Amino acid sequence: MDSTLHLDSFAKDLTCSRCNSYYPLDSLHYFSSCCEKPLIVNYSVDHSFERGQLVGRENSMWRYSEMLPLADEKNKVSLGEGMTPIVSINRYAQKYGFERLFVKDEGLNPTGSFKSRGLSMAVSKAKEFGVTECVIPTAGNAGGAMGAYCAAAGMKATVIMPGHTPKPFQDECRLFGAELMLVDGLIDRCGEIASSIQNETGAFNMSTLKEPYRLEGKKTMGYEIAEQMNWELPDVIVYPTGGGTGLIGIWKAFKEMISLGWIAGTSLPRMVVVQSLNCSPMVHFVNGNETHESYGESKANGLAVPKAFGKDLIKKVVVDSNGSAIAVSEESILRTAKELSRSEGISFSPEGGATMAGLLELVALGDISKNEKILLINTGNASKYMDHFL
Ligand SMILES: Cc1ncc(COP(=O)(O)O)c(C=O)c1O
Ligand SMILES: [Zn+2]
Incomplete structure (x- = not known):
């Protein structure tokens, strides 16, 4: 368990990865509207944060929480991801x-x-913004991970996966209670369907790099x-x-x-x-x-x-x-x-x-x-x- 007192997140804002336009941190974002490119989270680095302070912290990726964009620890959705050997x-x-x-x-x-890491962060951030429903296009592993973290957060999960993906990937999503849609095609086709579900239902779409948190x-x-x-x-x-x-x-x-x-x-x-x-x-x-x-x-x-x-x-x-x-x-x-x-x-x-x-x-x-x-x-x-x- 975490024995040290963590400082608050140093996250400061988001910028467009192409033109550096500014986006505020306090609302839920997808990609940049200026250039339709991924958004990047920036931090105001505090030099009093020394690497020695990591000693004794929790054995998960959340030991670096100052450099993660979650504002309030109570929204953290964690299953112990990270610190793999x-x-x-x-x-x-x-x-x-x-x-x-x-x-x-x-x-x-x-x-x-490793998909656990991105989905722990993104589902936590979704929780922080009051999201109740998420959707994801996936080649397999990200879908299972989103299913698990949405289950832990009590959110509805919809996973769109190529139909040829081996059955254990499909079963994993169902195990965690996600709704699974199998699609004829690759992940790009799944992405198109995820976008329409996002438009129809307002679900948070966790497509790779089309949101900044994973x-x-x-x-x-x-x-x-x-x-x-x-x-x-x-x-x-x-x-x-x-x-x-x-x-x-x-x-x-x-x-x-x-x-x-x-x-x-x-x-x-x-x-x-x-x-x-x-x-x-x-x-x-x-x-x-x-x-x-x-x-x-x-x-x-x-x-x-x-x-x-x-x-x-x-x-x-x-x-x-x-x-x-x-x-x-x-x-x-x-x-x-x-x-x-x-x-x-x-x-x-x-x-x-x-x-x-x-x-x-x-x-x-x-x-x-x-x-x-x-x-x-x-x-x-x-x-x-x-x-x-x-
Ligand atoms: C096991 C595994 N390796 C690698 C990748 C590719 O990951 P990235 O999107 O970071 O390139 C994936 C994505 O589905 C994956 O499941
Ligand atoms: Zn831009």
Whole structure:
């Protein structure tokens, strides 16, 4: 339990991610009306807030509550998300010759994926604004997470999911009492339906980066990476990218920690985007060859996002961090997730497997060297994907 007295949230306002126009913090927002781009929460950093004050705080992402946009603690909807372990991948690393290879195991979150973080934050914020009904388009994990947090908050949840999503993802939503709609198509089609439900019912639409609060929850991965690695960041972070919230959030956390004086700005990690060859719009966009290909399904369903609303922000993170973007085959995603799980005893989702598959390709290309300090993000565990593995 939390033994220290938290300061109030330092959240100050919101700004448009393209033109910096100002939006007030005290009303519920979606994306910017000026440029139709994601909104970003800004903080007035108080330098008397020192990283040492974190010691002894609650073992969840809410230990960073000054840097989260919730005004009143009583609106917090938490199931213990965050503070997932960073584990060293020993046997696999030895086999492939890596010297310092780690994984942040987000599969240990309450709903089995890192989506718990964003939905804990967004549902808390919705509660603070008196929302009673939420809707979300999802590739799978975010829907289950919204179902869980809406259940905890006593809110109605409607989840829109591609019909081909494995059954455990669907069952999880029903378990938490959410209304589930299955759709013929990918997450972009689900997004269109979620918008019409929002218009018809007034439900709060939690579509990725079309509201500013999930990003704030996801960014806590960045704070944890710094704190758990004793404030010495890795050289490279490999992230399986769909809508990009986690990638953008981790980078945002690094920038905030520089302004807090918690880390030096001199050597931030190179941020690596990994996608599936079946659906790799961000890899094309980042590498400067945007195509008009239509993109398809992936067994790593979280990566099957044909049109990322935050694509400019994703590209900026990769460029600013001197990182890279790579697409890997479906076969290598599943094979690597399975090999890693067997080798380490850590339950790797296909998305988690994709990070290692991408890393091996970037090493072969000479972009990453085996003696660097490398962190993979295993964004979820394998349990909901079991049919792909057996
Ligand atoms: C397990 C998993 N990994 C990665 C992603 C992609 O996440 P992001 O939107 O942060 O790129 C998702 C999204 O559905 C997911 O469920
Ligand atoms: Zn704007």
